[in-house]
Amino acid sequence: MKDSNLAPIRFDIISLFPEIFPGYLGESLLAKAIDRSLVEVHVHNMRDWSKDKHHKVDAPPYGGGPGMLICVEPVVECVESVRAMSDDPGELLIMSPQGETLKQAVVQELATLSRMILICGRYEGFDQRVIDILQPREISLGDFVLNGGEVAAMAIVESTIRLIPGVLGDKRSSAEDSFSDEALLEFPQYTRPREYRGLQVPEILLSGNHQEIARWRTAQRIERTRQRRSDLL
Numbered sequence: 338m339k340d341s342n343l344a345p346i347r348f349d350i351i352s353l354f355p356e357i358f359p360g361y362l363g364e365s366l367l368a369k370a371i372d373r374s375l376v377e378v379h380v381h382n383m384r385d386w387s388k389d390k391h392h393k394v395d396a397p398p399y400g401g402g403p404g405m406l407i408c409v410e411p412v413v414e415c416v417e418s419v420r421a422m423s424d425d426p427g428e429l430l431i432m433s434p435q436g437e438t439l440k441q442a443v444v445q446e447l448a449t450l451s452r453m454i455l456i457c458g459r460y461e462g463f464d465q466r467v468i469d470i471l472q473p474r475e476i477s478l479g480d481f482v483l484n485g486g487e488v489a490a491m492a493i494v495e496s497t498i499r500l501i502p503g504v505l506g507d508k509r510s511s512a513e514d515s516f517s518d519e520a521l522l523e524f525p526q527y528t529r530p531r532e533y534r535g536l537q538v539p540e541i542l543l544s545g546n547h548q549e550i551a552r553w554r555t556a557q558r559i560e561r562t563r564q565r566r567s568d569l570l
Contacts, residue, residue: 344451345374345375345376345377346375346376346377346448346450346451346452346453346497346498346501347376347377347378347379347423347425347427347451347452347453348376348377348378348379348452348453348454348455348494349379349380349381349419349422349427349452349453349454349455350378350379350380350381350455350457350487350490350494351381351383351412351415351416351419351454351455351456351457352380352381352382352383352457352485352486352487352490353382353383353384353394353407353457353459353485354457354459354485354487355380355381355382357487358378358380358487358491361491362378362380366498366499366504366505367494367495367498369504370498370501370503370504373503375498375501375503375504376494376498376501376504378494379419379422381415381419383407383411383412383415384411385415386410386411386412386414386415386418387411388410388411394407394408394411394412395407395408395459395460396408398461402461403461404460404461405460405461406460406461406462406463406464407458407459407460407462407463407464407467408464409463409464409466409467409470412456412463412464412467412471413466413467413470413471416429416454416456416471419454420454423452425451425452426452427450427451427452427453427454428447428450428452428453428454428474429453429454429456429471429472429473429474430447430453430454430455430456430473430474430475430476430493431455431456431458431463431467431468431471431473431474431475431476431486432455432456432457432458432476432477432485432486432489432490433458433462433475433476433477433486434477434480434481434482434483435475435477436474436475436476436477437474437475437476437477438477438478438479439476439477439478439479439489439492439493439496441496441520443476444493444496444497444500445500447493447497448497448500448501453493453497455486455490455493455494456473456486457485457486457487457489457490458485458486459484459485459486476489476493477489478492520562520569520570521558521559521561521562521569522558522561522562522565522566522569523558523561524553524554524555524557524558524561525557525561527539527542531543539553541553
């Protein structure tokens with residue numbers, strides 16, 4: 338089923354371990370967005386572009402050092418082939434701990450794109466010529482190291498699709514998330530029951546006075562941000 342007047346955003350994910358993705362793609366809001374043709378996700382195995390008979394794509398680094406590097410040739414040729422699968426060349430992103438941090442402002446920028454090609458690294462990283470030739474935008478989840486770029490690619494897909502009209506049931510959900518408005522954290526929320534183990538739902542939320550509730554929520558966002566992430570203020 339396709340939502341009318343909405344062109345899908347396309348993600349092409351390039352990975353050495355594409356079998357990681359089917360479970361992720363088949364669940365929750367992302368699966369529904371794919372089913373409604375709001376989102377397209379295509380996963381490509383980088384090994385398919387290896388010229389080695391065993392489909393190896395890695396080799397020891399020149400000059401010595403631990404681990405293995407992903408060779409330049411299969412990556413470049415894979416990206417060139419994947420780009421040619423659509424008239425839209427898309428934005429090329431590589432998952433790297435050396436890249437810019439994935440913050441909500443970056444997510445909002447990415448959400449305006451119609452296509453992204455996400456390259457997931459492994460081992461000790463890529464031959465530098467991958468970066469020199471392809472000139473990708475490097476993206477990091479933060480100051481830590483993962484075993485590979487697949488989780489980071491999922492984070493980009495997950496955070497981006499929330500901003501696509503029609504993916505969330507209520508567009509206010511993304512607007513009121515932490516970091517989405519003036520870099521404030523989200524206000525505390527409550528549902529049934531009204532009392533549990535002596536803890537009550539704040540009376541203001543039961544008042545029906547939407548203006549007062551809005552003011553309370555804004556005050557809560559400011560105070561929570563002050564307490565937990567004062568750097569944002």
